[in-house]
Amino acid sequence: MNNPKVIEILETITETTDVKTIKFDFEGDIIPGQFFMIWIPNIDEIPMSVSYIDKKVKGITFKIVGNATKELFNLKVGDKIGIRGPYGNGxxxxxxxxxxxxxxxxxxxxxxxxxxxxxxxxxxxxxxxxxxxxxxxxxxxxxxxxxxxxxxxxxxxxxxxxxxxxxxxxxxxxxxxxxxxxxxxxxxxxxxxxxxxxxxxxxxLERYMKCGFGLCGQCCIGKGLRVCKEGPVFDETTLKKTEDFGVYKRDASGTKIKF
Amino acid sequence: MDEDAGSMERIFNNGAGAIVTKSIGLKPRDGYPNPTIIELEHGILNAVGLPNPGIENFKDEILTLKKSNIPIIGSIFGSDSKEFVTLAKKMQNYGVNALELNMSCPHAKGYGLEIGCDPDLVKEITSQVKKSTKIPIFVKISPNLSNIIDIAKSAKEGNADGIVAINTVKAMKINLELKIPVLSNKIGGYSGNAIKPIGIRCVYEIKENIDIQIIGVGGITTGNDVIEYFMAGASAVQIGSGIYYRGVDVFKKIKNEIISWMKSHNIDNISELIGVAHK
Known part of the structure; x- marks a missing residue:
């Protein structure tokens, strides 16, 4: 079900001054390259690739780049976040x-x-x-x-x-x-x-996402390839014929933003 | 998947007869922070907040689509008839084949349903747009109304060429652990399987009371769902959430299912089915 499951933060590790790892209990197999939608309650929900994929404990590692990651950075062991996924191909x-x-x-x-x-x-x-x-x-x-x-x-x-x-x-x-x-x-x-x-x-690839499960089209590149569903990992054949690659992405409104 | 030319082209290549664009306004609009779209037991709940790149930026997407000769219904939203007319003229100039006036989005302040619940406003906007354009105009209306017939009548009086029924149903999901609504906008619009009976009822009621073409929408995932909408009175349908339930090729699948149903019931022309439930 593509509806966030609320979990408690099990462990936090400060990797650099603005990079942190958060670990939590999450059963299931994950292919490296897949991602979760992480819900920071009352703030935002953002896609984040999985950095630890042990059988029972999973982790995400992120840098402060905006409001959502800043709030996430400040969370402590025992604080609650919502998780849905894993999504994408890996x-x-x-x-x-x-x-x-x-x-x-x-x-x-x-x-x-x-x-x-x-x-x-x-x-x-x-x-x-x-x-x-x-x-x-x-x-x-x-x-x-x-x-x-x-x-x-x-x-x-x-x-x-x-x-x-x-x-x-x-x-x-x-x-x-x-x-x-x-x-x-x-x-x-x-x-x-x-x-x-x-x-x-x-x-x-990384794109602004909303649903994460292939419905809304917010993250599409090229001829309707959904970064959340057909991606986020694409091979050389696809990348070479995708005109967006390395040229532009889209913001929340869908407006093209040049890299 | 109605955001950009590439996606819409993919949908068309998967069997859709025409594409309805994302609803476009005058200026770029980010919409709401996430969570904006989640899945519930029987449907999809969303409050994206009418995000769109604005009518100027959207020109490129339409022009790209036009190169592939894809029939396009340009969806627009505004806060008054002046805004609707400006948007409609631009869309027509870009080359869309028809217009859909979104007067039913249930989660954007000052737009959508807040306009679409007022029969006088619906009539005025529809007639102003109709007067200033030459292409067919469809008015998308909301099920979140006690006066749905009045609204549909107003659209007809404003010379709409058709009614699109229904938009999403106002709904909410609360997370038990956090004790807060999941969507950042708190209230959203429900789509998918659960709302199909509501859509069928609305289409039936409109058909029963008003002589106008109806595009049925709400919870369609199978050929049988389309046939049910036709029997209620629709002569075309829209599909959105079905893309999630059955994949991007949902359109091809549904077409094949309709064809087999027609064969097994000895129906040669699907138009024989339009409104039969009223007899």
Whole structure:
């Protein structure tokens, strides 16, 4: 039933000064890349990708970007929020040697994908791109999986200095990947698709959403593809023929907003 | 899925005969904060608050749709006849094939039902729009009225070409744990299966009292539902929530179901069924 279920917050973890993880009891299987609609009572309800997918406990990890995330950030253990979902398709891993590229809070969605790949003994290389070292999170969590990890910072305060796409370019050229999975700013993902050398590619998109279950059409891209239903993960074939990708999104009124 | 050209094209390619756009107003409007749409046991509850990009921004969507020769019914909402006329003229210039005047949205202050409950206002708006345009005009009316016949009569007196019945039914859901309504607007409009008998009754009552074309809407998910609306007096139908219940190809599925029903009942022309329940 697509009606929020109210749960109590089980645990909160401060990841950086403005990134937090909230965990709660939620039974059921989730594919990395799927998302929940999170209801912050009396404030808003927003889509949020799942960052922890243990059997009984699930988690979300988010950055303060607006009023809803600010209110969510300030909630404490025992406070109540509404959950519905999981929604969307999630990543579908192909091959034995994959590259995962995350930018900013895209790290939240990439982390469970890396864990899931490593559990299946898939050779996994991970690139995390952030503006500076203070914005990096889940570094140890990803190291623990045994994946090959590289970090880039725009200002060079940690790891490779520059955009994660520049780092990716060299790594793609020097390896034979079966697939690239990515989540992050859309312009970053579009650039990554351009340099992907026709390797199988999946990117997770973000759009303003209302229903989350494929009815309202608020999140549609291209020829009526619902990011909440056919997405949020789309492959290279779809992305290449979707004119919106990396060009514009729509605000709450449906007006086009350029990236 | 009536927000943008791409979505509407997809719906058309899945068997819809025409597309009714999202209701468009003069200016961009965000609508209400979420939660705005939830599912309940027997239907969908929403209070989106008439979000739309505004008539100027919507031009591109219509022009794109027109390239594929898709019949378009442009839905508009305003707070008075002047606003309705401005919107209607623009929609006509963009090339829509017909207009739907939304006088029945149950959850937007100053619009929709707040206008559509006043017979004089309904007549005035309809006649003003009719005078200033050349395309067919349908008036979408609300079931949340005790005087639904009066309203439908007013639309007819204003020279509407048809009535669209019904819009959603005013409703609410309260969360037991938080002890608050789930929708941010508290009150919303109920659609889906649960409201079909209400829609059937409204269409029947209008048909019984007024000689006008009726587009039936409310809770249609199967071919049998469409046939029931036809028997009550509708000669066309609209489908919205059915997209959730049966997928984007609900239109193709329903068409096939109608065809098999007609075959098994030896009906050659579906128009034979319009209003038969009144005999």
């Amino acid at each position: 990543f579908s891993i192909i091959g034995n040697n994959i590259l995962c590229v995350a930018g900013g809070t895209g790290i939240a969605m990439i982390a469970p994908s890396v864990e899931s790949a490593k559990k299946r003994n898939i050779n996994t290389t991970v690139l995390l791109g952030v503006k500076n070292k203070n914005e990096l999170f889940f570094e140890n969590r990803i190291k623990k999986t045994g994946a090959n990890l590289f970090v880039s910072t725009d200002d060079g305060s940690y790891g490779y200095k520059g955009f994660v796409t520049s780092l990716a370019k060299d790594i793609i050229l020097n390896n034979k990947f079966d697939q690239i999975l990515t989540c992050g700013p859309e312009l970053m993902m579009k650039k990554l698709l351009e340099i992907s050398n026709n390797i199988s590619f999946q990117a997770s």
